[in-house]
Structure formats: C-alpha cells, structure tokens
Amino acid sequence: MDSLKWWEDAEQIKLLKARLDAINVSRRDFLRVVGAAGGTAAVSLAIAACGGSSTTPTTSTTSTTATTTTGGSTGSTATAAASSASTPTGGAAATSTTTTANLAANQTFTDGTFTTDPTSFDFNKDLYCGGNAACFAQLTQFDPDLSVIPDIASKWEPNADGSVWTFHLRTDSKWSNGQPVTANDYEYSYKRQLDPATAASYAGFLYDLKNAQAFNLKQGNVTAADVGVKATDAQTLVCTLEGPRAYWPVLAAYTAAAPSYQPAVEKYGDKWTEAANIVCNGPYTLTAWAHNTSFTLTRNEGYWNAKNLTLKTIQCPIIAQSAFFTSYQNNQIDWDSIGSLGDLKKVQSDATLSKEFIKYSQTGTWWLQPNVKMAPFDNKNVRLAMAHAIDRKTIVDQVLQGLGTVAYNIIPPGTPGFDPNTWDTYTSYDPQKAMSLLEGTPYAGGKNWPSITMTQRNNEGDAPQIAGDAIVAMLKQNLGMDIKHVLGDPKTVYNEAYQGRLQLIWWRWFIDYPDPNDDQYLVFYSKFPSGERNTFSDPTYDSLVTKAAGIQDQTTRFQTYWQADQILVENGADIFVYNPWTYGLLKPWVAGMPKNKSGAYVPNWNVFVRMYDYLKIQNH
Secondary structure (H helix, E strand, C coil): CCCCCHHHCHHHHHHHHHHHHCCCCCHHHHHHHHHHHHHHHHHHHHHHHHCCCCCCCCCCCCCCCCCCCCCCCCCCCCCHHHHHHHCCCCCCCCCCCCCHHHECCCCEEEEECCCCCCCCCCCCCCCCCCCCHHHCCCCEEECCCCCEEECCEEEEEECCCCCEEEEEECCCCECCCCCECCHHHHHHHHHHHHCCCCCCCCHHHHCCECCHHHHHCCCCCCCHHHCCEEEEECCEEEEEECCCCCCHHHHCCCHHHCCCCHHHHHHHHHHCCCCCCCCCCCCEEEEEEECCCEEEEEECCCCCCHHHCCCCEEEEECCCHHHHHHHHHCCCCCEECCCCHHHHHHHHHCCCHHHHEEEEECCEEEEEEECCCCCCCCCHHHHHHHHHHCCHHHHHHHHCCCCEEECCCCCCCCCCCCCCCCCHHHHCCCHHHHHHCCCCCCCHHHCCCCCEEEEEECCCCHHHHHHHHHHHHHHHHHHCCCEEEEEECHHHHHHHHHCCCCCEEEEEEECCCCCHHHHHHCCCCCCCCCCCCCCCCCHHHHHHHHHHCCCCCHHHHHHHHHHHHHHHHHCCCCEEEEEEEEEEEECCCEECCCECCCCCECCCCCCCCCHHHHCEEECC
16 A cells, blocks of 8 residues: 555544544545545545545545645645646636626625634634634645645655655745745744643644654653754755654644744734734735724735735624624625524525525534533433433424534534434434433432523524524423523633533534544543543543544444444433534625535635635626
C-alpha cells in the first residue's frame, strides 16, 4: 500500500478522524473530505474504518491519482493543475455568469450570520471564539468540494512514508500591516496552541506533531523545542509527525490551524485581536469592532490572492436570530444564514422569497444530555424512559416541518461511519414502556420528580428551541416530568457543561471533519485533561473509540464505533433526537454563492469558510 494515499489506509483514516473529532468536525464533513481525496471507494473505507453505514456524502467526488504533490493536493496526490483550477480567481467558483460590467461600484456584503459578540478573533487559542475565519489563512484551504488546495503554502511534499511534510510558503503574501507571512509564523502559532500555558481547548488537534501531546500534557521533560514543527527558513516549514500521516495537509486547512501574529500577542496579550491591535494574514482583516453591535472586515490587499477577490468590505452586524428575517426583508442584510422555522411557510409561499431560498444541511445532531451524577438522571431507568417518551418522527415531520432527519446516534446520515442501527429496544417511541421503566425507581407512576431544568444555548435559532419545547411537552405528557426550559449565554452554558454543573442539556454538535473520530472521540471520550462535554464515563467506551482510531480495516473500524454507540444508547447516556437542516435567504444582487460538484450550495459552515472569496455584488 502507498502510505501517501492516506484514504486507502484505514489506520491513517482513523487518525485523521480523531484529529478532526478533537475540533468537532462533523462526520458528514469528514466523509466529504475523504471523498474529495479518494472518491467513493475511499468513503466506503472511511465508513468501515470509522463506523457507519454505506450512505455516502451528497458531493460529487473524484479520485486523484497523480503521484506528485506540487501545488495543493487533496492529500498527497493531486496535481498542480488540479489545485490551481480550484483556487478562487475573481470568484472562480461562482455560480453565475456575472461580468465586470454588471458589478456594483460598492462591493460591500452584509452578512447576517453573527448573533452574539465574538469573545475574540483568536482562533489559534480558541477555535470557537465566535470571530470571522476570513481574517486568517492557513497553509492550505478547502474548496467547496472539501478538496485541499493551496493557500499560504504554494506546494508541499512528504518524505517516503508521509511522516515528515515540508511546506513551501509563498513570498507574495503579507500580514495586514505589510509584514511578510513566513514559516516562523506557523511554527510559533502551532507551538503556542500546544503550550499548556495557553490552555487552548482544542490543542489535541495538533497531536500528530512529534512530541506535541507530551508537551501539551506536561509529560516528561518535553519542551516546545522538541515539538515536530520547524521553520528551516522564512519560506519552508517542516512538520515531523508521530508516524505516517498522509492526511496532514488536510489538517493544515482547518481553522484550528490558523496562525496568530506573535508581536501583537506579546504586546497586547488576550487583547491582541481588538480592532486597534489585530494583525491578520487572511483575505480580509478586522478594521472596526463596535462590541455587541457590529464588526467590519476589509480586504487585505497584501493577501496573495487579493487581486482575484471581488468583495472589498464585509459588514457583520450582531443581531438576534429572531431579527434576521426582518432585517433581510428591510434590505439591511444580504444573507440570512439561518432562516427561521416560523417563517418557513411564508418564505416558500412568497413569489419573491421562494426564489431567494437556499436549503442546506448543517451536518450535525441535536440530543438531550442528562447529567448522570444528578438526580433524577443518576438512575439509568429514568434516562431510558426518556428515550422511549420522545416521538422523534413527529418532531422532524411536524415540529421542524421536514428540516431534519431522525437521529439515533451522533453521526449524521451521509457521513463516513454513519451507524444505521436504530436501537429500537432503547429508543422506540413507546409511552407505555417509558412509564413502566419508572417502576422500582423513586419516580414510579411519574411522580415525585425533583425540580428539573433543561439548558440550551440562546444563539441557536428558533427551530431547536421549538423542538426543545416539544420534547418538554412530551416528557410531561408521557412521564409526568415538569421541566423548565432555560436559554443561556453560549459561553456560560459551555463552561458550566464542562464543569458538570448542568442538570439536563439540549444541544448539538456540528462536525468539524467527516470521520466518527470527530464525533465519538472528541465529544464523548471521558479522559480529556481539559474536561469533558459529557458526565457519562465508561472505560469500555473510551477503549473502543481510542482503539477504533487506529484500526486499518474500514469495516472493522466502523463496527468498533458502532459498539461504542450501543454503550451510549443502552445506558441512556445521551438521547439523540434529530439531524438538522436549515435554509438561508440570499439577495438576488449577490452572485457567486459557491456550489460543490453536485450543484449543492456551500455557504460558510464548519469546514468550508471561504464563501466571501467567491461572492460579487451586482448592480441593483
């Protein structure tokens, strides 16, 4: 087997999944990345290796077979020509035939995406800071098909077994202050993310680097100097890994691999990403930030591909999700990224809005997470009763009006490793069985319940909130539970969840990369030093998802993840409900919304974050 064809190596596929799981990349997106590299055969192997069904992502995938790695590649085998063709040139992937004559003089795009003020723009430290990823450029980038193409690195190559990768950086890309972007910037940034003093929550994403995990976990006498990333000169970055990792260029494309600007970090500390202090190397730079009101991005003319970007300014108002639709109708925003469920029928029946309607999958899962250390959820039968008391199909078909699919585990359909099991013994909608499970507990007959609070983040839109209310009603009707549904500040909810202080959580996971490792390891593994999202802990589960990451045979790998699924389900550790879809509204004067090879729209989401590169404002 050619070790550089990582998509043919189940062990490497598992390792990639584990890294992507560490930053919450969804299974669907992981599978799309695999499919972009190696085609349908690779997806099938990934599904088998990571646990899942034969359902493949709805993207057109083609395998690349050239043996060189000049230019960007989808792994290690794409040709330079293929890479260049995928790079945006004047909005190359645009879906319209807009000509220069049709372009508006004012190339300002107003993005209705941000519902809360970012905590920072420091993705290098906090992947989920809530900032705008367009401010930073990684060594590589994803195109709309999730193929890896060049960005700051113009080309890269591995050693014979893929355990060492050398990236050659462009000489024509600059930070927003005019300083050249160099290999030293990435060496510094990777080591900063891994430094335990930084306390980066997703440092595990870089554990493939030699000695990275030991450095991050303070094991032995390992120092930053021992970590396997080194700028050998200003344009050359050498990454030495723990073993063959032919997928390393894929990881280098994720926002989790974004750089930080060392002089600004050292001068301003955690305030380095304020508008007055920040220095960016991406296609756009932060130029204004009125906290809790809006922020503005301006094209970074020093970015290597700036001449081919049409948009000059990105306005990002911070507005409540509930106000998106009104703002859109009033032409205050050009893109309503997450349409309201309450407005869906109006949109679909409106002659104008129905033409501006864009539906897309969120490649994730919503579930109930009971705190197994708090009453009444410290009783397994109570948790299993809840699983039988929720009518998932009614929630999807009636409550969500079809914007979703029923879920029985965390892996979304269409992504590698999707588990087709429905676990009817533990999940079928059966109110009578649900009530019978309470016999012998302190809550027999649906009585004597303690005070129960279900917490949800307040920035998720109306669909999850309405679905959550429906779940509360079903548990009241079928189990006699009185549940208070509370919407909380996202950061507070996240922090309290990691501290195990929330009694019942209604939340979701959107994949960061399409592999079960992203979902089942990163979400439910219980031994992370930085804390866990889940209070349930099982040594067999931890062992299975750890072992699965390294199994080479795809079928065996996926089946191992499915065994882990069963442990969660049979213990009622997490009660999976649905996989969300959503829709957006795009003004007719905005051309170029990227599409993948299958013709599906690909706006900014967890993995692909370069939508702005393709957009143009037409005369209107």
